Amino acid sequence: MNLAKQDWAGLALLPALALIALPAMSLPTWIALTVAGAAMGMMLFLMATGLTLIFGLMDVLNFAHGAFISLGAFLAVSVMGALAGWAGAPGWLPGIAALAAAVLASAAICALLGAAFEFVIIRRVYGSHLQQILMTVGGLIVAQQLLVAVWGAQPLPLARPAVLRGSFVLGGAAIETYRMAAVVLGLAVFAGLHLLLNRTRLGLLVRAGVENREMVEALGYRIRRLFVLVFMAGTALAGVGGAMWAGYQEMVTVAIGTDMTILVFIVVIIGGLGSVGGCFTGALLVGLTTNYVGFLAPKLALGSTIALLVVVLLWRPRGLFPVART
């Protein structure tokens, strides 16, 4: 995230939101909700960051993104089921290894299917948003039916690894272990993406391509190859987010991805289309807002994220950290 001076105002929304919520509840409750909000935010970030990169670089509105979130969740169910011995074993290593295997399998298979989806569907609709919406919504419906065909229509339970069940006490608040694991994974992915985008030539090309695809080609780079890589990375991250969200919900339905799609799009729009840093901030804002409002006024929880979106867009119509495009 390359922050100019004025961008600190956008980033300051995070501590401001947390401080505004503090007087309305006890400190332990505030700590528990802040960690829960951060965990939800990290999982939203995992799901949304691929979507924002795909839109930013490829100018593709992928409404089938939710299908890859669902696929990641179902793959996690299958892998965790196959590794039930590890998941249920005491000690850190077997449980973390089982979760890591589920997350990596979800990422790998979603990446491969993402490449196929780009080749079969997306490649035909570059440059036409209307066709993209029609084709990706169609792809979403087909993918959902394929998920039903493979895993069935009934909700499937997903048992978290034994080591990530339960909670620990921090500042008088009970913190779920799994939520902390989600925060750690989300931060690790953000740090990895930050390094990839800012310290490698591939990342440099992605950042340049988000801003001006034509000039990247005029400098001699074949941007279509970059498109495939970014699409694969985006769907892989959706799979990771889906796998983690499945563990968070402990129940997987075929609609788990599409249910998250609205929140994912809100995150992407709040952050500014194409911005990974903006996506990170937007996801945390949505996660914290949902948890604080869900505690203080449960009926307003979903509406609160829409209200957040409206307020941010009134302040910055292109999102918090929009990427300049030419």
Place this chain on the structure above:
Amino acid sequence: MTDLLKLDAVHTHIGHYHILHGVDFVVPEGEVTMLLGRNGAGKTTTLRTIMGLWRASAGRIAFAGQDITALPTPDIARLGIAYVPESMGIFTQLTVRENMLLATGASGFDSARLDRVLAYFPILRQKWNDAAGGLSGGQKQMLAVSRAMVEERRLLIVDEPTKGLAPAVIGHLIEAFQALKEARTTILLVEQNFHMARSLGDGVAVMDDGRIVHAGRMADLAADEELQARLLGLSLAAHQ
């Protein structure tokens, strides 16, 4: 003198509009060729067609004897053609260094060449790690030209580099192009500033209404005021 770039009866359509109507001209190796003409004459379309950013609907474009008419833009660039568009094509969210790095090969900067390029525009060294979006218009143009020069290229294509710039900045750019000319770099330069065109150009092609209406030596055009007035008209009067 061999022709490095040759356009032969090139037509370009953009949507339903027929923009180029059989453009013919050559860019000899080691020379600076100026492409002149009033606004809307088709100069930018010609450059974009050479780069493959818009496709020629008929005709042939050859670079070093190779037909590049149907090649994808990245493949055209990899033949050794650097392109500076009218919009400059600066990546505003990248630093000056990163903008320049994108124009280098996998091995990164050739430090001796980089020093030579930055010697033309020392301000870029001071702004090396600043976001390019914070540069002034003139500094952005310096960056765009430097980026095109940072690697050895066979042909430099530049679209109106002085447009909207202060006279002092234009002076800097003329000096840089003069140095490139002395190094026998082949350049195709679109320019409305006739003072700059006259001081740099070896050859000249004048466009009007999507066609080449005059091609010859710049010295001949510079010496013939009647020809200048007929070919360039108001454009010349406005920019001289």
